[in-house]
Amino acid sequence: MSSTSGLLRLLPLLLLLLHSESSKSEMHIGKEFLVAFPELIAYYHPDRPNITIQATALGNEASVTTVSRLDRQSNQQTVVTTYDFIFDENLELGKEEISNRSAKITSDRNISVFATSHKNNSIQTALIVPTHSLGTKYFIPVVPTIQTTTNPASGVTMQVTERSPFRIIILNAGAENTVTVKGEEEDRVIGLSPYQVAQVWLDQGNNMEAVEATAPVAVFFGHPCALRAPCTCGPLYTPLPMVMEDTSDFLIPPFVAEPESDEAQVLVMDGSGSSSSRRYSQDSPVVRKAGAAILYSPGLLLALIPDSDFASCYIVSAIPDVKSYVVIMVKKDETDGVYVGTTKVATGWESMKNTDYKAVRHDLEDGRSVIWHAYSKMAVYFIGNNEGNQFGHPAPIISTTPDFRGCALVPESLHIGNSAEGWRESLKYCLDQDLELISFISEDHVNHVNRQLAQSELGELAELWIGMRRSSVVGSWYWANDHPVNVTYWGEDEPGSTEDGQCAMMGSKKDDDFMWKDEDCCKRARPLCISRGKFITE
Incomplete structure (x- = not known):
């Protein structure tokens, strides 16, 4: 099979593979x-x-x-x-x-x-x-x-x-x-x-x-x-926890055990079945193992989350009349994407020694709290303290797909059509698949999709149809699904005149920054279809 024919067969799956972690x-x-x-x-x-x-x-x-x-x-x-x-x-x-x-x-x-x-x-x-x-x-x-x-x-x-x-x-x-x-x-x-x-x-x-x-x-x-x-x-x-077969980093959450407690211990189980313990120290808050790890502190046994299982959204609920909080750990340069409900967690972050991570303790209000990251993944633990008696567990993972709109209960997914057609045929192809020829709702959405494309393997594919075209009556651009045009991402000297093209396509090359251009609607290219997601923030 040639590389081109192999690419054609894989194209419908390429971007869906970006969501293969949804099973986590x-x-x-x-x-x-x-x-x-x-x-x-x-x-x-x-x-x-x-x-x-x-x-x-x-x-x-x-x-x-x-x-x-x-x-x-x-x-x-x-x-x-x-x-x-x-x-x-x-x-x-x-x-x-x-x-x-x-x-x-x-x-x-x-x-x-x-x-x-x-x-x-x-x-x-x-x-x-x-x-x-x-x-x-x-x-x-x-x-x-x-x-x-x-x-x-x-x-x-x-x-x-x-x-x-x-x-x-x-x-x-x-x-x-x-x-x-x-x-x-x-x-x-x-x-x-x-x-x-x-x-x-x-x-x-x-x-x-x-x-x-x-x-x-x-x-x-x-x-x-x-x-x-x-x-x-x-x-x-x-x-x-089930044992991880691959080597992972287990970060020990701060704010849970006393920094230099003689009692706090990390119980480590490696992939061979042997287990050991070590004294907890805030100077070495990472365990690297193929296996599993548990933090012991008086009153608390806490299974640690491997970095391979970090996620983008968690939901926790405070226990009534009990002091409840979460500990959130994320890469140092990604703290700006962490939200609890609709509120960005902007303060309180502390560096974890000898790691690339920061952590924050965030007190919970009564009821349910949605904790989510706009563009990356993190670890979240629920911790409670009742009259000095501590307890807790890893927060439940709701989604592993980050999104700037909130917690993706149903992740937005992209699909590249498996044949090159004109713009009108591409629009029909997406609709026949219960999808839409993609439209963009904001600059954040453009960046979000571009980030996904940058992570995919598109091979020799150069251009993709998007759901925008020009009105032949007034010459203005509109989305085929009637969404308002709130954002554009035209390349240099684009769009041209009405004679240059009536339909919009985007580049599929990271080097070209996925910029848009106008093109003849009869030109043959593959469609970029989208399945809309479902989100919650609180």
Whole structure:
């Protein structure tokens, strides 16, 4: 096949490939979720737990149903923005090794979900991923060093709550499953029916390395009441992230752990299955690994976001009556593109030592907040603090496609036609594909599209039809879709006279800066079609 014919076959896909990362946004949004609530013992009080999930609708209202697998109780609600579903306290896990204490959440539209366990003034939250994002292999981190709880190791015992072993919690999805917990000395094999939950206590003498399953599962890691101050303990849990196969940078968010805390640690799992820990230092806030990493600080286990999973839009919700904020990390020269709602985050940025990044702590108002970047990607963490007790989780990713108009729920996509025709035929081609021959609404839109074209591989393709032409009556330019002409991007000495051309095309070469020119409408060129996006900012 010649390079030209190969190009022709690829052209309809070239720009769609710019959005191939959209599947990453589906890591955190979906229509089916499973949740289990780990045992929560706080301050040794026999208080009843308050266990909830918060469902967040994205753009359109969603019909959301929760079903407890323990007693089959269901609850259906129409969610406009956010809604808190409250579960019976008996759904909280006890000390059973195998149980049916889980809940299923389904929706007719994409939603995001996080879970909250609240007892006394101790809170734990977890980002719940949809079932289609669950994996079959997770590495188990090394147990953090916590004075009295895990150190000295000889003091760990099932007989004392705050000195009991750490545990992993395995939540099975909707298939019969065989789960193997791989240990340094021996493995443990567990059979699980759909939606069952298994708990495995981590034996200090048999270092457990990984969870491997024949069907998708979620895995949690933690402790029901790790010591955080003298005579004070609280829950400590996090969902385990799936392991990254490629080497990534894991940036440790500031404003979460004390800068030179002797207690804060980074738990690192590498691609070979081995795990280790290191003391946290603000002077070295990056872990470079193929694997996964978790930050431990008293009261908090926080799965770190690899730079390969940075995204352009997140949605978070403050917890009522609790101090809530986000930590945002972005490249130093890209802070000007960060917004919370319609407000640019212009102040408060601090450089992260020995990195190319800056970070900011932004306090949240009540309700839902949309955090988005106009032209790049970033990492966002939700953090709460209730009377000095810290908790948090990675913010749910809504979109990986940056856009100057807001959070792209449905990204705008570009499509180059697969044959060269005149302007009128190009207009029809786009319409027949349920698309439009592209029009531009602003200078920002021109820059946005040019940036996408610059990232694509257009080969020998030189020119593309756009949806502008000249009126043969008055000689003025107009968009075929009747949008007002708010911006033009003509090249030097363009446009010419009416005799030079009645239709507009744009260059497809970065060296030519994608400038426009007028041309004979019968000239054969490929159309640049567009599928309009759907955006939210608040």
